[in-house]
Amino acid sequence: MSPAIEARGLTRILPGLVPVTLVEGIDLTVQAGEFIAITGPSGSGKSSLLYLLGLLDKPSSGTVRLQGLATEGLDGDQLADLRLARIGFVFQFHFLLPEFSAAENVAIPMRRLGAMPEKAIRARADELLEGLGLAEHRAKLPEQMSGGQRQRAAIARALANDPALILADEPTGNLDTASAHLVFQTLRGLARDQNRTIIVVTHDTELAATADRRLHLVDGRVVP
Numbered sequence: 001m002s003p004a005i006e007a008r009g010l011t012r013i014l015p016g017l018v019p020v021t022l023v024e025g026i027d028l029t030v031q032a033g034e035f036i037a038i039t040g041p042s043g044s045g046k047s048s049l050l051y052l053l054g055l056l057d058k059p060s061s062g063t064v065r066l067q068g069l070a071t072e073g074l075d076g077d078q079l080a081d082l083r084l085a086r087i088g089f090v091f092q093f094h095f096l097l098p099e100f101s102a103a104e105n106v107a108i109p110m111r112r113l114g115a116m117p118e119k120a121i122r123a124r125a126d127e128l129l130e131g132l133g134l135a136e137h138r139a140k141l142p143e144q145m146s147g148g149q150r151q152r153a154a155i156a157r158a159l160a161n162d163p164a165l166i167l168a169d170e171p172t173g174n175l176d177t178a179s180a181h182l183v184f185q186t187l188r189g190l191a192r193d194q195n196r197t198i199i200v201v202t203h204d205t206e207l208a209a210t211a212d213r214r215l216h217l218v219d220g221r222v223v224p
């Protein structure tokens with residue numbers, strides 16, 4: 001079986017009078033069901049790497065294969081379709097739409113994909129929220145939930161289209177310790193119980209230590 005994600009020689013340089021190297025020469029192979037933490041000092045390129053792996057940014061050189069599929073020749077629309085169907089994103093700020101309930105937020109990616117009838121979409125949204133311990137919060141607006149609940153709702157939304165890969169950028173950065181642990185355990189469970197591949201950028205070394213593998217970046221490069 002193909003790896004969940006395979007990066008070779010991944011380099012991203014911002015052009016300009018003084019070009020800025022965000023990441024350089026990254027090789028990474030992650031198998032289905034692996035839980036990886038990306039760590040490193042501020043400005044070391046962690047988010048830049050995650051954006052490249054998530055096909056949100058294009059490398060200056062190097063390649064990303066997603067479940068064996070080469071992505072370098074794809075145009076913007078094809079990349080967007082691939083992200084929608086195969087990758088779930090969780091960010092430090094939850095980015096739930098404030099005027100919609102938790103359940104409606106979770107339904108949005110399914111509606112965009114357009115693969116399921118409305119009834120099935122609603123049922124799946126409820127099921128995902130229930131799985132994340134949010135059954136009684138399904139009708140609440142984001143502002144009516146705690147930070148930890150919002151972040152778990154964002155994870156439910158990331159799972160909406162049943163992605164093989166979840167990419168999370170500092171998902172616990174705004175949370176208290178207990179909520180951060182719960183969110184990390186949730187992500188770990190998605191790898192262990194559902195064979196999803198989880199790649200998390202985190203400053204929290206204690207949480208990172210619970211990952212299967214740690215990728216430490218310094219100045220845009222992986223260091224041992």
Ligand SMILES: Nc1ncnc2c1ncn2[C@@H]1O[C@H](COP(=O)(O)OP(=O)(O)OP(=O)(O)O)[C@@H](O)[C@H]1O
Pocket residue numbers: 014020021022040041042043044045046047048049
């Ligand atoms: N659009 C941009 N223009 C100029 N410099 C940028 C840009 N985007 C990122 N950088 C720089 O590239 C480097 C890597 O940024 P990146 O956000 O990937 O680091 P990070 O490890 O995620 O940092 P943090 O932990 O603070 O979020 C930083 O020095 C950053 O200032």
